[in-house]
Amino acid sequence: MSGQNAVQRKIDERAMAARWQREVWDGQNSRLSELLYELSDEQLQNEVSPGRNTGVYILGHLAAVNDAMIPLLGFGERRFPFLEDAFFKNPQSADIERPSAGELRRVWADLLGVLRENFDRLSADDWFNRHTAVSEEEFADEPHRNRINVLISRTNHLSYHLGQLALLKNKGEN
Amino acid sequence: MSGQNAVQRKIDERAMAARWQREVWDGQNSRLSELLYELSDEQLQNEVSPGRNTGVYILGHLAAVNDAMIPLLGFGERRFPFLEDAFFKNPQSADIERPSAGELRRVWADLLGVLRENFDRLSADDWFNRHTAVSEEEFADEPHRNRINVLISRTNHLSYHLGQLALLKNKGEN
Numbered sequence: 626m627s628g629q630n631a632v633q634r635k636i637d638e639r640a641m642a643a644r645w646q647r648e649v650w651d652g653q654n655s656r657l658s659e660l661l662y663e664l665s666d667e668q669l670q671n672e673v674s675p676g677r678n679t680g681v682y683i684l685g686h687l688a689a690v691n692d693a694m695i696p697l698l699g700f701g702e703r704r705f706p707f708l709e710d711a712f713f714k715n716p717q718s719a720d721i722e723r724p725s726a727g728e729l730r731r732v733w734a735d736l737l738g739v740l741r742e743n744f745d746r747l748s749a750d751d752w753f754n755r756h757t758a759v760s761e762e763e764f765a766d767e768p769h770r771n772r773i774n775v776l777i778s779r780t781n782h783l784s785y786h787l788g789q790l791a792l793l794k795n796k797g798e799n
Numbered sequence: 800m801s802g803q804n805a806v807q808r809k810i811d812e813r814a815m816a817a818r819w820q821r822e823v824w825d826g827q828n829s830r831l832s833e834l835l836y837e838l839s840d841e842q843l844q845n846e847v848s849p850g851r852n853t854g855v856y857i858l859g860h861l862a863a864v865n866d867a868m869i870p871l872l873g874f875g876e877r878r879f880p881f882l883e884d885a886f887f888k889n890p891q892s893a894d895i896e897r898p899s900a901g902e903l904r905r906v907w908a909d910l911l912g913v914l915r916e917n918f919d920r921l922s923a924d925d926w927f928n929r930h931t932a933v934s935e936e937e938f939a940d941e942p943h944r945n946r947i948n949v950l951i952s953r954t955n956h957l958s959y960h961l962g963q964l965a966l967l968k969n970k971g972e973n
Contacts, residue, residue, distance in 0.1 A: 638927075642816055645943055649951055674848035674966040753812075769819055777823055777951075781958040788959035789966065792848040 639749035646752075646773055647744060650780045654737060657687075657787055661733070664793055666726035673789045678717050680793045681726050683786050684733060685712030690782060691736040698772050699757050700743040705732055747772065813923035820926075820947055821918060824954045828911060831861075831961055835907070838967055840900035847963045852891050854967045855900050857960050858907060859886030864956060865910040872946050873931050874917040879906055921946065 661669075661684075669680035678686075689708035695701055703709075711723045724732065752773045755764040764770055835843075835858075843854035852860075863882035869875055877883075885897045898906065926947045929938040938944055 638812060641942065645948055645951065648943075649955060653955060676970045677966055768815065769822075774819055777819065781823060781827060781955055784955040784958035785962035788962035792851055792963065792966075796850050 639753055643747070643749050643752040643773060646776050646780070650776055650783075653780060653783050653787060657783070657790070658737075660787070660790055660794070661730060664790075668793050669726045671793055673792045678789070680790055681723070681729060682712060682717040683790055684726075684729055685723065687783060687786055688729065688733050688736055689713040690779060691733075691740060694775065694779060695736075695739060695743075697756050697758060697775060698743065700739070704736060704739060708732070752776075813927055817921070817923050817926040817947060820950050820954070824950055824957075827954060827957050827961060831957070831964070832911075834961070834964055834968070835904060838964075842967050843900045845967055847966045852963075854964055855897070855903060856886060856891040857964055858900075858903055859897065861957060861960055862903065862907050862910055863887040864953060865907075865914060868949065868953060869910075869913060869917075871930050871932060871949060872917065874913070878910060878913060882906070926950075 664680065669684065672679050673683065685708060688705070689712040692703045692705050692708050693713075695703055711721050715721055753768075753771050755761070755770055756772050756775055759767065759770040838854065843858065846853050847857065859882060862879070863886040866877045866879050866882050867887075869877055885895050889895055927942075927945050929935070929944055930946050930949050933941065933944040
């Protein structure tokens with residue numbers, strides 16, 4: 626194999642790995658979008674199990690995590706900084722003003738769009754490059770602190786809470 | 800870059816990608832192991848939300864999926880074929896004899912051990928090679944049908960149900 630071919634194959638492998646992980650992220654988000662389409666605002670306000678978080682709180686929590694991905698992956702400033710206090714730093718029991726289910730649905734869709742546009746612009750090498758919370762020097766020793774691993778982690782976090790949100794569906798539909 | 804170096808880098812990248820995905824799988828399994836240690840058999844028999852699956856059924860379902868990974872990834876025969884009827888093909892409501900919570904804990908630990916041993920033996924290239932449900936010919940056109948993508952998918956499936964099992968904990972602990 627020539628050096629040129631080997632370099633090309635490496636790029637292809639990075640591109641494939643990035644595409645596969647994107648597909649899992651997109652797939653889980655599609656499942657969540659379908660679920661949000663199916664659930665009424667009233668259902669979203671229910672607790673996923675007695676005494677546990679409501680659908681609104683969990684959706685807000687996922688939105689806060691998505692919003693924080695924007696600066697972490699180098700896409701700019703957070704779009705909805707209020708999400709962090711409302712759904713990440715404080716538990717559901719905290720006395721904090723929070724958006725309605727309807728507002729949260731719009732925030733959610735907005736953030737997914739921002740992430741999608743920025744993801745689409747990344748090259749395969751960008752995915753394997755460092756995220757903004759690690760310096761060039763640290764990254765040389767810790768190559769796992771890259772964008773693709775952030776996405777892997779956030780996809781599993783999404784899956785975790787998707788399993789809970791699915792409990793809000795009408796009985797006989799899970 | 801010489802051809803040799805480029806080939807070496809490709810192997811290293813595959814090895815890294817496989818290691819990273821293993822780490823997420825191991826991490827989510829550690830969270831589940833801690834949870835299982837914390838929950839009593841009585842708690843495991845509870846529904847995660849009223850009218851939904853019990854902890855025992857969900858754990859059995861995850862065990863059935865792990866058992867099915869053994870032949871799919873080329874590690875041999877299923878160890879506990881009864882799991883498929885008990886926790887995968889049939890819903891919780893089906894009138895089927897099922898193992899106790901205690902038996903299921905042992906099955907679970909056993910399967911994790913089998914998977915761990917086999918995972919440890921795989922080379923980076925093995926992870927990117929086809930799984931047993933795809934032919935050599937199909938794989939040439941569909942390179943995503945490999946072991947690493949099975950693991951990515953199963954890790955997210957585990958995360959999904961881990962989010963539900965966490966609801967079995969005593970209140971004030973999630």
